[in-house]
Amino acid sequence: MSQLQLEQVRKSFMNGEVEEEVLKGVNLTLNKGEVTALIGSSGSGKSTILSIAASLQPLSKGRIIFDHQNLVELKPEQIRKIRAQQYGFVFQQSHLVPFLTVEEQLSLMLDIAEVKGSKYDKQNEIKNVLEKVEMTHRQSAYPASLSGGEKQRIAVARAIIHRPKVLFADEPTASLDSKKSNDIMQLIQELTHSLEMMTLIVTHEEEMLEYTDRVVKMSDGEIIMVN
Template identity: 55%
Template sequence: MSLFQLEDIKKEFKHGSTKEQILKGIDLELNKGELTALVGASGSGKSTLLTIAAGLQDLSGGSIKFSGKNMTEMNAEEVREVRAKYFGFVFQHAHLVPFLTVKEQLELMLDTAETKWSKKSREARIEDALTTVDMWEHRDSYPENMSGGEKQRVAIARAIIHEPEILFADEPTASLDSKRSVEVMELIERLARELNITVLMVTHDNDILKYAERIVEMKDGKIIES
């Protein structure tokens, strides 16, 4: 079932009197619970497409539809509300707050969420999220005492604690060694399958493409294979 539609997406940047077209009319649909990988050479437009899809960057043309609603017609506050409620984000680096424990990282995320939960519900959500990523036993640990893979697991728990419908992952394994990359990708693949989360992932790592149900290749701002 199609959950997310990108239609004729264009993006251009101005450099003085000249314009550079980064995305040249992208059409892409994301299905519920599907893990899609965006691949292509540096400069092909992968990360630009992901940030536009996630509502983190304005587009120059086209439309974005999520659950039948046109996000392109929403104002900035409405887009922010969609991001906060339905989208999760994982980046190349975990970006954990150094002076917060694992549990406190997730508490902070809930503090900034649109929905407010009772103390009992908050505690249950935190335990569930950390158990899902096998980090509950490390709930009182600080980032400085964790490996790169463990930090990324916490970042994933933070991204899913509000039960998003879509997870946007930009090079989630780029800073990890091969063993940790496999662990993180197995986790992301399991989340897509068991929690029915739609995943759009940008990657340069061909070794993790086997976890994707669908591979979309980009070149010079266009999709050349899907």
């Protein structure tokens, strides 16, 4: 079974002359086809864990095992390639490129991930992913004409179009109303299961936990509960 494992991960920052440890030996495993939610109060370390798991920032000590490799030992260009080809990202804001249509946004992601294929193949991939997020009718739209919920659906489509093994979602519903939040979380859950991704989501909204398979609670840089 595919897994992403964090082993005894520690992270420290210097605050003036004082070293502050924000992660204190965290162990966490993501499993194929599961949505894992990270919860906890502000400052508990949940966003730091997601960022380190996604290799967006370095750890101080520990190991990150993915595809039988310790990512800590890889070169920066190797890490960048893994992020581009194996990982997908959804954030609180959609971060769509304002001057590109929906179709162009998705085509750009395929290029970044170096997905091979003809123009026809790419167009089929775009069509298929837009069908998955129920946004085929907005293929030619620019971000300015999309609602908040539509933007997040396109952000999800962009995150999965290259068929990543891992999906990282940091507060993906925080800027949406409850109806749109539920829609986005249900979409992420369904795609995680159907595409057999490993999904790690940071959220502070307890009502969103019904769309997850496992809940990990953090406090003061440590995991205190796993459901």
